[in-house]
Amino acid sequence: MNAPALKAETTTDRHPLAGHSMSGAEVIVQVLADEGVGVLFGYSGGAILPVYDAVFRHNATHTCVDGSAEEVREPMRLVVPANEQGAGFMAAGYARASGKVGVAIVTSGPGATNMVTPVRDSMADSIPLVVICGQVGTAAIGSDAFQEAPVSNIMGACAKHVFLVTDATQLEATVRTAFTLARSGRPGPVVVDVPKDVQNATLVWQGRGELALAGYRARLRAVEQAVLGDTDCAAFFAALLQAQRPLIYAGGGVIAAEAAEALRAFVDAFGLPVATTLMGLGGFDSTDPLALHLLGMHGTAYANYAVEDCDFVLALGARFDDRVAGVPDKFAPRARFIAQVDIDPAEIGKVKRVDWQHVGPLKRALERLTAYGRVHGLKPQLAAWHAHVAELKRAHAMNYDRESALVLPYAVIEAINRHAQGRAVVSTGVGQHQMWAAQYFDFRAPRHWLTSGSMGTMGFGLPAAVGAQFAHPHKLVIDIDGDASIRMNIGELETVTTYGLPIKVVVLNNVGDGMVRQWQKLYFKGRFAASDKSLHKKDFVLAAQADGFGWARRLERVDELEPVIADFLAYPGPAFLEVMIDPDAGVYPMVGPGASYAQMITGDFIPARAAAAARKDSPSHMF
Amino acid sequence: MNHTLSILLQNEAGALVRVAGLFAARGYNIDTLTVTATHDPAVSRLTLSLQCDEAALGQILQQTRKLVDVLQVAHPATALAA
Ligand SMILES: Cc1ncc(C[n+]2csc(CCOP(=O)(O)OP(=O)(O)O)c2C)c(N)n1
Numbered sequence: 114m115n116a117p118a119l120k121a122e123t124t125t126d127r128h129p130l131a132g133h134s135m136s137g138a139e140v141i142v143q144v145l146a147d148e149g150v151g152v153l154f155g156y157s158g159g160a161i162l163p164v165y166d167a168v169f170r171h172n173a174t175h176t177c178v179d180g181s182a183e184e185v186r187e188p189m190r191l192v193v194p195a196n197e198q199g200a201g202f203m204a205a206g207y208a209r210a211s212g213k214v215g216v217a218i219v220t221s222g223p224g225a226t227n228m229v230t231p232v233r234d235s236m237a238d239s240i241p242l243v244v245i246c247g248q249v250g251t252a253a254i255g256s257d258a259f260q261e262a263p264v265s266n267i268m269g270a271c272a273k274h275v276f277l278v279t280d281a282t283q284l285e286a287t288v289r290t291a292f293t294l295a296r297s298g299r300p301g302p303v304v305v306d307v308p309k310d311v312q313n314a315t316l317v318w319q320g321r322g323e324l325a326l327a328g329y330r331a332r333l334r335a336v337e338q339a340v341l342g343d344t345d346c347a348a349f350f351a352a353l354l355q356a357q358r359p360l361i362y363a364g365g366g367v368i369a370a371e372a373a374e375a376l377r378a379f380v381d382a383f384g385l386p387v388a389t390t391l392m393g394l395g396g397f398d399s400t401d402p403l404a405l406h407l408l409g410m411h412g413t414a415y416a417n418y419a420v421e422d423c424d425f426v427l428a429l430g431a432r433f434d435d436r437v438a439g440v441p442d443k444f445a446p447r448a449r450f451i452a453q454v455d456i457d458p459a460e461i462g463k464v465k466r467v468d469w470q471h472v473g474p475l476k477r478a479l480e481r482l483t484a485y486g487r488v489h490g491l492k493p494q495l496a497a498w499h500a501h502v503a504e505l506k507r508a509h510a511m512n513y514d515r516e517s518a519l520v521l522p523y524a525v526i527e528a529i530n531r532h533a534q535g536r537a538v539v540s541t542g543v544g545q546h547q548m549w550a551a552q553y554f555d556f557r558a559p560r561h562w563l564t565s566g567s568m569g570t571m572g573f574g575l576p577a578a579v580g581a582q583f584a585h586p587h588k589l590v591i592d593i594d595g596d597a598s599i600r601m602n603i604g605e606l607e608t609v610t611t612y613g614l615p616i617k618v619v620v621l622n623n624v625g626d627g628m629v630r631q632w633q634k635l636y637f638k639g640r641f642a643a644s645d646k647s648l649h650k651k652d653f654v655l656a657a658q659a660d661g662f663g664w665a666r667r668l669e670r671v672d673e674l675e676p677v678i679a680d681f682l683a684y685p686g687p688a689f690l691e692v693m694i695d696p697d698a699g700v701y702p703m704v705g706p707g708a709s710y711a712q713m714i715t716g717d718f719i720p721a722r723a724a725a726a727a728r729k730d731s732p733s734h735m736f
Numbered sequence: 737m738n739h740t741l742s743i744l745l746q747n748e749a750g751a752l753v754r755v756a757g758l759f760a761a762r763g764y765n766i767d768t769l770t771v772t773a774t775h776d777p778a779v780s781r782l783t784l785s786l787q788c789d790e791a792a793l794g795q796i797l798q799q800t801r802k803l804v805d806v807l808q809v810a811h812p813a814t815a816l817a818a
């Protein structure tokens with residue numbers, strides 16, 4: 114993420130097209146080409162027509178041959194969704210799966226406003242995007258023109274940054290700078306709003322140069338150059354060596370910073386167990402003996418008990434969000450020392466006071482700590498803690514009713530996981546199915562888990578899977594979706610088949626908004642306002658067939674589970690599987706809002722610790 | 737407590753809205769706001785006062801520094817500049 118940040122200052126080579134005359138639209142496309150953008154997600158319209166035309170002409174004159182397949186393909190593939198929100202999530206799925214900047218291009222007004230949700234979603238999850246929006250001509254801005262929307266105002270409130278390009282001579286530098294902004298520091302979405310006359314302006318291509326942004330770049334440089342000094346390292350290890358039960362709390366920053374290997378090496382050296390946030394899944398191999406998998410509201414019981422028991426927390430690219438530290442004072446209540454590393458100074462101590470901190474690139478910080486500890490022969494003695502963690506994992510393992518006559522979602526994910534083995538890219542909608550997927554899949558490497566973590570946007574799963582499949586044409590990509598979530602962007606089923614993507618779409622159908630029902634059971638006496646879909650008429654299998662899925666089936670019986678899933682995953686093209694699951698299946702464990710981890714409910718099949726299990730007011734009977 | 741911040745801002749489209757929007761979105765109430773020109777026509781100075789406690793002040797400073805058009809944020813009373 115960090116390396117190319119200050120690229121423009123070091124590039125001295127003259128661009129082969131420097132001095133050529135180009136339209137603004139051609140300038141945009143040339144910057145995209147120079148950035149190595151191979152796929153664009155977007156929808157055309159009046160105010161962006163020049164750019165789409167320039168993409169068309171670029172592809173017509175720059176065909177390239179694919180090394181492996183020897184097939185001629187377009188260098189800048191255009192992927193057209195059913196709705197701009199789909200394009201935004203495709204770009205986000207592409208970015209999440211590849212680590213590269215995802216690019217979306219939309220028209221003004223409704224095209225841009227349909228893009229607001231993915232932009233906000235990407236901001237909240239720190240995903241690098243560049244979104245180019247057409248805008249009405251500069252002379253018409255502010256006149257309530259046809260398809261005008263105040264994009265800079267709207268997006269300014271939810272993007273990392275928005276540029277409204279009013280001076281055409283700044284266009285080239287602005288688009289280039291947008292990429293730098295999107296991927297540098299804490300990554301995020303950057304929107305470039307380009308009036309139509311700017312797209313049509315005649316410009317001279319420079320081939321280099323970015324906007325100055327003196328404040329941003331100075332702050333970025335300070336953060337990127339920050340190093341852990343000997344005193345910092347010594348203080349860190351002094352505290353660590355005093356701890357008996359140290360724990361790593363790893364967040365999405367581990368993935369954004371490409372720090373998974375450095376984390377692995379740190380754990381190999383010092384033996385701290387690792388609990389991962391929803392965004393951090395894949396940052397540490399969940400099948401490792403020291404992996405505690407997910408923590409938080411729906412974390413594993415053993416991860417949450419380990420947080421309860423630990424006396425030292427090392428937070429890595431994690432921000433004590435309310436799904437993890439719902440009650441900050443009660444989070445890790447026995448921790449005598451909290452250390453935090455983040456790229457964003459605003460996250461240090463935002464929720465919980467910390468005793469040791471470092472603002473800087475996570476990979477380098479971990480490498481530095483590992484090297485320091487090794488050189489000084491510092492090795493915490495954690496045998497007792499490791500035994501405790503192993504016992505927590507054994508005694509409070511994830512479990513469910515394995516004799517159930519109804520198909521249970523946990524069994525479905527486990528069955529898929531036996532085939533995927535942590536090597537498939539998995540995307541999700543939002544709700545119970547998302548949590549079951551997080552809990553029951555193995556995550557062995559970064560960028561295989563694509564989920565809307567902070568915003569929790571239903572409708573994310575299907576378009577994100579499309580983007581991921583473009584990032585990894587040869588990988589198995591699975592969308593684990595909910596019957597309600599998939600409806601939100603169901604138009605994208607057709608996008609899957611239009612582009613012949615071999616995505617495997619799974620709908621865990623519990624006939625409604627299961628997660629909402631779970632909360633209604635717990636906190637609203639079972640009044641299912643607006644969350645029941647038993648009167649809905651959609652036949653998902655027919656819908657998938659209508660959109661051209663060559664494999665589409667409904668699974669209703671437990672004894673069919675294994676063979677149908679094997680058949681489904683083996684199908685070479687787009688495949689759609691609807692699974693009718695027990696509508697009463699709940700997500701366990703659960704740390705309710707306002708509760709501490711000690712008060713977590715674990716359901717009937719995961720043993721809780723005595724104290725919590727004995728609680729008379731446990732609401733678990735309501736599931 | 738009453739705090740006064742001094743912000744140097746690049747004169748870009750929407751820059752002022754983004755500063756005001758950040759304060760609104762994060763629930764900080766601006767008591768007074770003055771925008772003045774500086775010797776550099778591309779830069780303006782915002783002087784802004786608000787009521788908040790120390791913890792909130794730290795967050796406000798850090799969050800404001802994340803705005804791309806912001807060149808500098810200072811809290812003259814504590815000289816917390818960056
Ligand atoms: C766009 C959006 N609207 C509303 C919500 C609130 N919400 C969270 S989960 C959920 C239900 C999701 O139902 P489904 O996709 O079927 O998943 P399930 O919980 O049944 O597995 C709702 C409505 C949301 N997260 N996103």
Ligand SMILES: [Mg+2]
Pocket residue numbers: 544595596597621622623624625626627
């Ligand atoms: Mg559902």
